[in-house]
Amino acid sequence: MKLFLGLLKELRWGDFSLLSLYISVLSGVVVGYQYDPAAPLYSVSTLDMLVPYGEYFRSLHFYSSQLFFLFCICHLIAIFEKTVDYSSKRWIMLTATLPVALLILFTGYILRGDATGFSAGMIAEAILLDIPYVGKNINDLFFSISDNGMKRIYINHIIGFGILWGWLAWSHVKKYRVTFNRHVILSISIFTFSILVAAPFEPDHLGVVYIAGPWFFLGLQELLRYLPPILAGVVYPASFIVAIAFLQKKHRLFTPLLVFIIFWLFTYGILTILALNR
Amino acid sequence: MQPTETNLHSRTKRKLLLFFLSIAALYPIIRFLGYSIPRKPQLITISKTVLPGGFYLGKDFILFDDGKKAWALSRKCTHLGCTVHFHEKEKLIECPCHQSRFSIEGIVLNGPAKQPLNKFKVEKLKEHGGYIVTI
Numbered sequence: 469m470k471l472f473l474g475l476l477k478e479l480r481w482g483d484f485s486l487l488s489l490y491i492s493v494l495s496g497v498v499v500g501y502q503y504d505p506a507a508p509l510y511s512v513s514t515l516d517m518l519v520p521y522g523e524y525f526r527s528l529h530f531y532s533s534q535l536f537f538l539f540c541i542c543h544l545i546a547i548f549e550k551t552v553d554y555s556s557k558r559w560i561m562l563t564a565t566l567p568v569a570l571l572i573l574f575t576g577y578i579l580r581g582d583a584t585g586f587s588a589g590m591i592a593e594a595i596l597l598d599i600p601y602v603g604k605n606i607n608d609l610f611f612s613i614s615d616n617g618m619k620r621i622y623i624n625h626i627i628g629f630g631i632l633w634g635w636l637a638w639s640h641v642k643k644y645r646v647t648f649n650r651h652v653i654l655s656i657s658i659f660t661f662s663i664l665v666a667a668p669f670e671p672d673h674l675g676v677v678y679i680a681g682p683w684f685f686l687g688l689q690e691l692l693r694y695l696p697p698i699l700a701g702v703v704y705p706a707s708f709i710v711a712i713a714f715l716q717k718k719h720r721l722f723t724p725l726l727v728f729i730i731f732w733l734f735t736y737g738i739l740t741i742l743a744l745n746r
Numbered sequence: 747m748q749p750t751e752t753n754l755h756s757r758t759k760r761k762l763l764l765f766f767l768s769i770a771a772l773y774p775i776i777r778f779l780g781y782s783i784p785r786k787p788q789l790i791t792i793s794k795t796v797l798p799g800g801f802y803l804g805k806d807f808i809l810f811d812d813g814k815k816a817w818a819l820s821r822k823c824t825h826l827g828c829t830v831h832f833h834e835k836e837k838l839i840e841c842p843c844h845q846s847r848f849s850i851e852g853i854v855l856n857g858p859a860k861q862p863l864n865k866f867k868v869e870k871l872k873e874h875g876g877y878i879v880t881i
Contacts, residue, residue: 583829587843590827608779614827615782674803676831679842692826693844693858 477546484654485539486646491532491658496626498525505622508581512669523666530667532658533576537569552717560713561636567709568633570684571610575625577682578611579618583672588681589613589621591692595701678746687739708732788881795875801832801850806881807866808832808839810850818866818879819852825859839863 502519504511515522544566551559578589589611596607612620648655670679681689691700711725711732719725796802798813807818808830819839821829828843838855839848846859853862867880 583842587828590822590829591843594826605776605780608776612779672829674831675833676842677833677840678845679828681843689843697826 476542479542479546481539481543481546482644483646483651485536485543486641486644487648487651487654488532488536488539488658490646490648491655492529492536495525495529495532499529500626503579505579505618508579508585508618509671512580512582513671516666516669524663527665527667528659528662530576531662531665533573535658537566537573540566540569554716556716558639559716562640563709563712563715565633565636566712568629568636572625572629572633574682574685575621575629577685578613578621579625580669581618582670583676583679584668584670584681586613586672587679588685591681591689591701595692595697598697599702600698680743680746683740686743687736690739690743708736790879790881792877792879793874796877801834802877803832804879807879809868809877809879811870811877816868816870816877817851818868818877818881819848819850820864820866820881822864823859824854824861824863825857830863 499515499522502511502515502522512526515526517523544563554562574588574592578585578592590613593607593611593613596610597603599606608620610620610624680686688701688705691704694700695704708729711729715722715725715729790804790807792802792804792809794802796809796811796816798811800811802809804818804821806821808821809816809818821831823830823841823843823846825841825844825846828841830839830841830846830848832839832850837850839850839852840846841859844858845856846854847856848859848863849855851862852865854860869878869880871877
């Protein structure tokens with residue numbers, strides 16, 4: 469355990485996540501030249517089957533984005549002890565980059581337009597519409613799939629959430645310069661992995677009995693089976709985000725918040741396992 | 747330079763003004779985003795005749811015909827909006843996201859869905875067979 473924690477702190481997770489972000493953004497621009505939000509399913513199928521190197525670029529975009537998010541989490545854990553002096557505002561802004569990054573990842577899933585992506589999008593829309601008073605407005609801003617198809621999701625994926633993430637993270641990331649030549653092994657690994665492994669794509673077909681959402685959405689999907697959308701889809705995930713936003717050692721509720729976060733992650737893990745075993 | 751009381755007062759006033767201006771600016775944005783262009787009803791023609799007890803699977807609906815009447819059910823699950831599937835063997839409709847089950851009349855057999863599936867208007871074409879579904 470000590471060795472693991474030592475290793476966790478030793479590695480430059482922030483560099484890794486920025487490098488993955490560069491690859492994700494660049495490959496996203498390439499994919500975007502052939503992607504059409506008016507015909508998402510057709511577009512992604514064409515990318516995978518017809519467009520030269522389309523499958524490779526989609527895979528590169530998919531896996532580099534996943535890595536970016538995972539490295540961000542490792543980075544947060546690894547540098548946590550060094551953030552004692554951060555002001556509350558700075559800490560809240562930085563931790564808010566995580567749910568925003570997750571939203572970018574999530575909208576990417578939806579934009580595939582396949583069975584998994586489309587269902588995940590419809591579920592997200594239904595959850596938002598369940599929020600009293602402001603639910604419709606938030607849905608109009610974020611998703612609005614039923615009325616507008618993939619149009620708004622596409623805009624948010626490539627511009628809206630990107631700007632929001634940039635605004636939240638800019639004061640932090642502007643200090644760092646990460647170059648490919650300092651992380652040759654990671655760069656080559658991402659490029660090679662994307663050549664070998666295609667990004668997932670699950671078109672709808674007859675007789676489907678179970679659709680599992682994106683990996684980070686599985687626990688939520690499972691909880692929605694038992695609880696109303698407002699509790700399972702809003703209160704439960706929001707409680708985790710709020711807890712992280714206040715998780716600073718100087719905060720008088722640090723220990724209860726930490727216990728809550730561990731308990732939350734434990735229950736989410738169990739729910740995810742349940743969803744995987746269906 | 748130390749901020750004087752007058753300075754602080756005017757800064758607070760400016761902040762308040764900015765806050766209210768932001769709220770005012772939000773209103774047209776909310777109205778703009780919330781407007782949905784009215785959608786014309788879509789008429790979908792199915793040229794083949796479904797045999798009694800059979801079904802036709804469309805992108806947005808499932809059409810049934812028992813020989814006397816035909817009806818079309820929306821494929822949007824009333825729980826959270828996933829696309830439902832018809833299982834021919836068990837003669838039931840199931841949602842792949844949370845396994846809500848519906849009868850071929852659209853009635854809920856198993857939750858978490860609580861509302862029946864929406865029905866679309868179906869016109870059975872007498873002359874050459876087939877149907878027109880309005881969605």
